[in-house]
Amino acid sequence: MVKGIKWVMAGSLMVFGGVMASELGPAQTAQAASTVKTRYALGNYQAKKFKWVQNKNEYVPHPKAYAWSMTYQKQGTFQTQPMTYTTRRGNAPATLTTDLYLPVTVQSSGDWGNPQSVVLTKNGRTAYVGYLATGTTSTGWIVKYDLAKLRQKFGASSGHMALIRQATNAYSKGKSASQQKTVMAAMQIGSTFDIGHGQSLALNPRTQQLWLSRTSGEDGRYGSAVQVSTRTLRPVRTVDYRLVNKTGAKLAVNSTLTFDKRGYAYFSSYSGKRSLRVYRGTMSKKGVHFNLVMQGLKYRPGQTHQSIAYNAKNDRLYFVSDDAISSVPLAKLNRSKVKPKNVKATVFASSREFEGLSFSGGGQAYVLLNRGPELMRLTFR
Template identity: 40%
Template sequence: MHMKKAVWLTAVASAALLLGGTSVAQAKTYNQKGNALASYNVKKYKTVNNKNLFVKRYGFKTSYSNIFQTSPTSLHSTKGKKATFKSNVFLPVTYNRSADWGNPQSEVITKDGKTLYELITTSSQSTRGWIVKYNLGALRSKYGISTSHMDALRRATYDHATKQMTSKDKAILKYIKVGPKFNTGHGQSLSMNPKNGQLWFIGKPAAVKSNVQQVSTKTLKPTKKINFKLKSTVAMGSNLTFDKKGNAYFFTYSNGGWAPKGAVKIYQGKIYSKSVKFHLVMQGLRNRPGTKPQAMSYNAKRNRLYFVSDGSISSIPVSKLGHLKASQVEASKFSGKREFEGLQFTSNGNGYLMSNKGAELLKISKY
């Protein structure tokens, strides 16, 4: 190996160790030069005047009186597009100690709906966490976690924490893989590119100097990091999704200025093997769904992008990006005052909302 290259790689590894965790140190790092965001004329930016179903930030309510509940709860739309989310999987809250899995931040569900990747952070404000991989197919068919024994998954992990595992608990936990801790950033952005099956997340959102990181679906730790800058005046968003063609998306809310305050800005681009490239879609949404952007997702069945906030979800057709009509924007406002953490769709169009307090997957069809 060339001496200069060896020194550079050593420096990268050392810096990664200082940032925390051996998992980051093992990730290949690429430093992108120049701006990753294409230039644009702010005078040409417009917004579509979509229906305002804004949900103000609220105090979260729990979904359960007993953590080992066996019957589903529901979230119903109160305004906008009619929709009902119904409990499908009650996710673990406790694994090693009380409520240590109580801060889920994002989810990925595979096209067939049989595998779930859940990113959890150590606390609500932490930038460290881990990924848990669930074999939902086996857990549903063998142990009825979505039907006859909805409490089985939470009981197994709780018994793990209290060191009182039964043979059934041990069998259930074989279908759960817990990854190592690493620097996750906010953790809201775990997403899978359906074109190549790669898992990615934004390691440093809301900063001019950002990065995206690829995660191994086997080891559940970062294997690659791409450092980049959108431009000196634009910060990276904290959400990420991909469409069926492999295009990457994130969105932010405008702080005002040349774009209306509170407008949804949409960015489209590509994450390549060693670099990223994005451009601003020159038409945004005048009205945002809620106070805080929680997640972004894509439904291949309907070819739509979804903007998720607590208690409110909006969506648009990908084919109309940049020239939307207000009537093409769908939105729903929901009851329940739950924290919305993620939304994923299977190839047949079934949607799974990950909500917290406590953590669970709620299912919806044709949304």
């Protein structure tokens, strides 16, 4: 939870996006309809055949304290000017520029101050954002943003960048004007349920199914894959699984997740002090199964394990830490043919928390940052 934001409790309820705002309350918990189990969700492998890519060390340590956006510090909650960051080092220079300032408060002070993940649809017109509720470790909800409407109709990415926060602030006080109600109708809000830590929200482009994973954080223990309806934003199916194989290897159920254009699922797992392993598999109503990709990065992007993402335009897999993003060509990775020169590193110096990364089908990248919450356009130069 991000502190320092004070609003009053909403004075009345309103329906927007087809869902009652009251459903955000912790008591309104949605449950998945069915459960299947995968006892051995990890394939067997020979550890001696695993190889490390000796990529350049661009590792970024965790900041002593996360920074707030400078425009937030100068302008307050209702930021009107975009924030921009440029890379400090790495072989894939890039720029981050604010695209949307996301809500901070909808019902009570700072209740939307903890977004954890972002997923874009192929056409880039819709985004799903996973949120954790204040004071919880796994209770949250998903919001579906109509980006096209927010940008084109309301100018939330250009001349009216404070509009979304102004609308949600007015709603929290029960004083929404007509246009502000229309702005809020561009945000469909799902009911609360157990979303794990919320980092793993991902859309399978082959099936158009939205999935997330929940983990206990303990090696060999059962966790869950949860399918969420893209229409109602409620969980509709649960698959319990444990990442254990029949030779005795075990690890904690993944807290990151993405899908490639072929429908294969991927997650990354930190190994040792600075290394990273990747797992490839399938996730569906029939069960979950992953195999260790037999090549990993000797140096991961940074200390904090935030997100994994896939770009269908260039067929690359991206690993996200705070202020650092690394990527590899997926085809080479799956064949264990990645060379150090194939690894791209992008390093910023914002001291901000990088919550998630997602790409449109055309390859445009967006990063979700916190303090205050915003969606930033990532442009590689």
